Amino acid sequence: MKKLSVSLPGLEMKNPIMPASGCFGFGKEYAEFYDLSVLGAAAIKAATREPRFGNPTPRVAETHSGMLNAIGLQNPGVDQIMENELPHLQSYDLPIVANIAGSTEEDYCEVARKISLHPQVSVLELNISCPNVKEGGIQFGTDAATAAALTKKVKAVSAKPVYVKLSPNVSNITEMALAVEEAGADGLSMINTLLGMRIDLKTRKPVIANKTGGLSGPAIKPVAIRMIHEVSQAVSIPIIGMGGVSSAEDVIEFMLAGASAVAIGTANFVDPYICPEIISQLPELLEKMNVNHITELIGGSWKECGTPSLSR
Amino acid sequence: MKKLSVSLPGLEMKNPIMPASGCFGFGKEYAEFYDLSVLGAAAIKAATREPRFGNPTPRVAETHSGMLNAIGLQNPGVDQIMENELPHLQSYDLPIVANIAGSTEEDYCEVARKISLHPQVSVLELNISCPNVKEGGIQFGTDAATAAALTKKVKAVSAKPVYVKLSPNVSNITEMALAVEEAGADGLSMINTLLGMRIDLKTRKPVIANKTGGLSGPAIKPVAIRMIHEVSQAVSIPIIGMGGVSSAEDVIEFMLAGASAVAIGTANFVDPYICPEIISQLPELLEKMNVNHITELIGGSWKECGTPSLSR
Amino acid sequence: MKKEFVQVISQKEIAHQIFELKVQGEVIAEMTSPGQFVHLRVSDSFQPLLRRPISICDVDVESKTLTMLYRKEGAGTALLSQKREGETVDLLGPLGNGFPLDTLSSGQTALLVGGGIGVPPLYYLAKQLKRRGMNIVSVLGFQSEQDAFYNEKFAEQGEVFISTVDGSLGTKGFVTDVLKNEDINYDLLYSCGPTVMLKALEAQIPDANGFFSLEERMGCGIGACFACVCHVNGGAPSDYVKICSNGPVFPIGRVAL
Amino acid sequence: MKKEFVQVISQKEIAHQIFELKVQGEVIAEMTSPGQFVHLRVSDSFQPLLRRPISICDVDVESKTLTMLYRKEGAGTALLSQKREGETVDLLGPLGNGFPLDTLSSGQTALLVGGGIGVPPLYYLAKQLKRRGMNIVSVLGFQSEQDAFYNEKFAEQGEVFISTVDGSLGTKGFVTDVLKNEDINYDLLYSCGPTVMLKALEAQIPDANGFFSLEERMGCGIGACFACVCHVNGGAPSDYVKICSNGPVFPIGRVAL
Ligand SMILES: Cc1cc2nc3c(=O)[nH]c(=O)nc-3n(C[C@H](O)[C@H](O)[C@H](O)COP(=O)(O)OP(=O)(O)OC[C@H]3O[C@@H](n4cnc5c(N)ncnc54)[C@H](O)[C@@H]3O)c2cc1C
Ligand SMILES: Cc1cc2nc3c(=O)[nH]c(=O)nc-3n(C[C@H](O)[C@H](O)[C@H](O)COP(=O)(O)OP(=O)(O)OC[C@H]3O[C@@H](n4cnc5c(N)ncnc54)[C@H](O)[C@@H]3O)c2cc1C
């Protein structure tokens, strides 16, 4: 299984696979299905400064090869998370990616400062898809300068490496990536969900109570691949790739695009065993592709020196 | 069938259904399947100033509930189109939407001036997803000021109403829509394709020769719906909605979101009869929904005064 | 809680658009609590993507056979209805917490109120309560006669009242009309059905004691995604329960409907 | 050219991952030109979304039966291989232009060169040419013996040479090796197979007369989407042909491979 190990800032992973934030709660539920230590890492649900109930229901809706969600960052708040949710993860050999969210720079910094000190937390993941209340509701995730300023502030207070999770709902994803790299980000996570909506023909209203929701699942995979392909050629920090991954082949595709590790979100709902299943299928797939170590694949779709495939 | 008629600037349509640009050639092929006069209108393949061969093959790839294409605007050029392709459409009672593309403002204006004079052409559709060569390759479709300037110039030379076709690959679609409305656009078409990519595990290279392609089909429907829902509340010009439409129910969903007419692209490849089939299914569906005239549905998901559904 | 490919034993339409599906598998031996549900994957492609929650309607633990009743609604249940004997279904379950069975003692009376597709879980409940010596009175509401099902099966467990909206069977109106008209004595109320029905029950019997089974759109079905969260009555604004893992059964009054 | 739900008559695996599918339908009466193809929808969901182009391998116009041979490759052909007798397949066709049958006169010899899954259309061609009195010589190339198919069927039409890459059957190597080793006299060349094979043929027989059948990724399959366009040799840079509607058969040398 040595073939699968990847090493990212703050994350020594047995394999490149982690459940994505918001799709894995705080791990307890999936621990009833399998030993979480098989995972490369795990990203936990977004932590905010105060407890949040989130949006009214319905919060999810199905779409063609995808789903919409508008959970609204429900979570018990950073203090409760540190006290009640993180300790049980101690029993696993599992680096934790702590996803953090907020509406002001102060919110983010407060959460980052606190949670980065928790011994269970390996790195932070800055979810910048939330509206910036101070700047009048513009999203941290769609304005490069705002995202860079936030990154810099969070880096200054965080005791652990910081990954910035990019929103795909932008005109120029590379501009966003370069801005947060420049501001000190240790890595990138991409992509978050695409903004979407469904309308119910019976009620004639949006299916989701919040009206819009985030589109995830296999439907968005091509968007994720093209963004990772583009950004990985422009930045020199590693990328945790995600968006519709649901097979070992998808993992390879993301790594060839330029991801150094891969997160799996929606597919956990389809099959709670998807992460360990993919992990167990990877070695055979690498063998078939004549790859000695999975890191050889990273950026293989654009690197000149990519080892060419011998078998067809 | 009176229930289905919609009236947009320059377009008196028997029903709100038209094939989308690039998915219908110049109509000849589908004319072998059905009488084109049943359609509300038809958008023809993009016309450019000079003939274009387009991109190398492979130009298409399949994705989950979607497809990527990078045709590269192949077309015989505006003069040939006017001479060889448009005349045969004379035999149908069919308003034509002439999609136009270019790399400079001059290109667009030249094509617009010429083709808008053709008697077969009812309106122009400005495809602004092409890179602006003069401004160093930024897309007309992602910069509001550039898009507005182009719209103004084209409006000045066009003998017919001008619809601007918006790209979804932007941070703020409403900003784009308002800018082109302000610049004089008579209507909007949305959405064009999402930028996407697939990588082949065997070759380790992008499946599409052009590397990236445009994602279309049912996968992108939620993105289209949310953008139309948002934009239709901000502008006062009508919207031709598109993106993954493949059933009569989808048409209703787009109109409830705020579209005044609906274009069908990729679904024509799945079923060449899809447009007439949907048209024939609409009356029954309206009846079931207790709708007297299809225009009552436009914006029904956000209009206060939307007629509530009586049946469930 | 396991994921297993269970085998279809039989599938038949028992009322208008209502299907009875029997499946067999090892995991079914664990399904001893009425009110729990299973989460089914109805296709091996991503269309539809999500699993579908369906209640446990009856279990024969001996033969490891599970009976489900479902209404063919959208794409997912339409695909499910095409499954034939011998085919398999990807089942995750049993999920959630069922109706407590030990609140009443032998000889006491349970009132079971079910509406439409909320009726199925009450059948397994009726059987279990009866086995424990309780008396069962069932009030079942449907749209019309053609939509009604399992009336005789409930009659085997105790007295049954039916209401239909169009009056084609039983009392014309809703289950609440039956409760108004009939003088039913009972010790505990168990109910499952559309939220409007549960609300009407709450309004009509403000001091009702018992349990409601709730429904909500689900993502994971196991408590990980926060899709199915409800407010708690009298709690802090951030207090909540998850229908999938804390419910779907809750004491009446606990959850804000 | 029509769209019709044709009925599956039989489906069997005739070589490693190679399936022979027979279907019946009205539209099949129109399939008289070998080299044409059909466009199949293999699922009624959007997964997979696009149709799959498959060549006409044989037709019995009387019984309106079409035979197709295909290799199970990805998701689409995997689904197709699950279709059973009595089920239907959504077929669009016949599409494109087949091999001209009147270029040779009776008594002349046609050389048919097929590679792998390019072999099927040549079978209907062989039958039609033979019926018109021409002599048939076939050279068929496969990966190995287990991948080979229809050898005996081609032998009924004339002389057959086989090559396999691993040498497990016939000449070891490629079809071009057969042509090098054997001294085959012929009047016209007809070929279908991977582009590399067609290129090798062009290089080895620079003055070859005849027809190539080409392949390309397709969207519509009917000429409307410009997905399958090829450059024309010696034409202007903007000259092109569409494989689906102008081809898939072209005179050798016409299209830039
Ligand atoms: C705990 C629980 C138990 C249930 N038990 C039964 C049962 O025994 N018999 C039965 O017929 N139905 C039951 N339902 C409702 C059943 O889950 C839905 O009817 C079914 O999911 C509809 O799927 P569809 O594909 O046919 O409809 P679609 O409308 O196409 O479904 C689209 C999406 O919405 C979800 N959805 C639609 N309706 C509901 C609903 N009422 N509740 C939750 N999610 C919904 C689907 O799961 C899917 O994700 C239960 C629901 C819950 C939450
Ligand atoms: C005119 C024509 C005739 C053909 N005749 C036959 C035949 O008789 N027997 C046979 O086995 N195969 C034939 N092919 C190839 C066949 O179409 C592909 O093998 C098939 O589409 C693969 O689909 P899949 O879902 O299994 O593979 P996937 O790789 O999952 O397909 C993904 C997408 O790529 C396309 N694609 C993949 N391979 C090819 C290919 N080689 N050519 C064109 N598109 C491809 C698919 O159609 C689909 O859109 C023909 C192709 C063409 C163009």
Ligand SMILES: Cc1cc2nc3c(=O)[nH]c(=O)nc-3n(C[C@H](O)[C@H](O)[C@H](O)COP(=O)(O)O)c2cc1C
């Ligand atoms: C139900 C749900 C909840 C999510 N919650 C969060 C979250 O709290 N923080 C975050 O950064 N991303 C969140 N995401 C986004 C995912 O982490 C992931 O970026 C996205 O879903 C794309 O991956 P997928 O297609 O594999 O699901 C959520 C996604 C889903 C489906």
Ligand SMILES: Cc1cc2nc3c(=O)[nH]c(=O)nc-3n(C[C@H](O)[C@H](O)[C@H](O)COP(=O)(O)O)c2cc1C
């Ligand atoms: C093969 C193909 C070619 C297209 N060519 C054009 C074009 O020339 N001009 C244009 O404005 N849009 C073009 N489009 C975009 C469509 O008109 C439409 O906006 C988009 O595909 C979304 O609709 P759909 O999901 O119904 O296909 C093309 C789309 C496809 C799939």
Ligand code: FES
């Ligand atoms: S459905 Fe995911 S928490 Fe209940």
Ligand code: FES
């Ligand atoms: S496949 Fe559409 S033009 Fe050939």
